[in-house]
Amino acid sequence: MPKKKPSPKWRSGCPLNASVEILGDRWSLLIIRDMMLRGFRSYKEFLGSYEGIATNILADRLQRLVAHGIITTEHDPSDGRKLFYLLTAKGLDLAPVLTEMVLWAAAHEDTDNQALIRQIQKDKRQFLAAVRRRWAGKTVPSA
Numbered sequence: 001m002p003k004k005k006p007s008p009k010w011r012s013g014c015p016l017n018a019s020v021e022i023l024g025d026r027w028s029l030l031i032i033r034d035m036m037l038r039g040f041r042s043y044k045e046f047l048g049s050y051e052g053i054a055t056n057i058l059a060d061r062l063q064r065l066v067a068h069g070i071i072t073t074e075h076d077p078s079d080g081r082k083l084f085y086l087l088t089a090k091g092l093d094l095a096p097v098l099t100e101m102v103l104w105a106a107a108h109e110d111t112d113n114q115a116l117i118r119q120i121q122k123d124k125r126q127f128l129a130a131v132r133r134r135w136a137g138k139t140v141p142s143a
Contacts, residue, residue: 022068027053027061029098032070032087036095036131037116041084042076070094087135095131099124 010018023029034040034049046058053061062085065071070091076082099120106117120127 022064022070023094025061026051027057028065028070029101031058031061031065032091032094033098035071035085035087035091036098036135039134041086042082043085046085065091086138092132092135095128099128 010021023032030049030051030053031040031046034046038045040046040049043058043062046053046062047055062071066073066085069088071085072088073083073085076084102117103120105111111117
């Protein structure tokens, strides 16, 4: 089993608390959603997301996700000033969690994107495998 990074000081030793402290704001989860489901990799793509994230919030959340090893960056080969954001293996491991959150919301709230919900409900394993295939060769190991 790979050695875990030393954790920053959490409010408690509870694993759920650590998860909430890393991912507990809506923007972080939506950034990860856009990476997993929509293939977003650039700052500009994230800015164009449905929810309309502010530039300062986006920059902060991307920095936090990098700091926690959920995503990483690489320079755009055609323009070294631009960054691409990539899921790490740790970030990709959130796919089943986000999938369950989608299904929970669909069961208890009035939500859109019924095509996505039907796709997940039809074959969750196949859906998750497709997410992993989409990122195959693009993810990097977690540090």
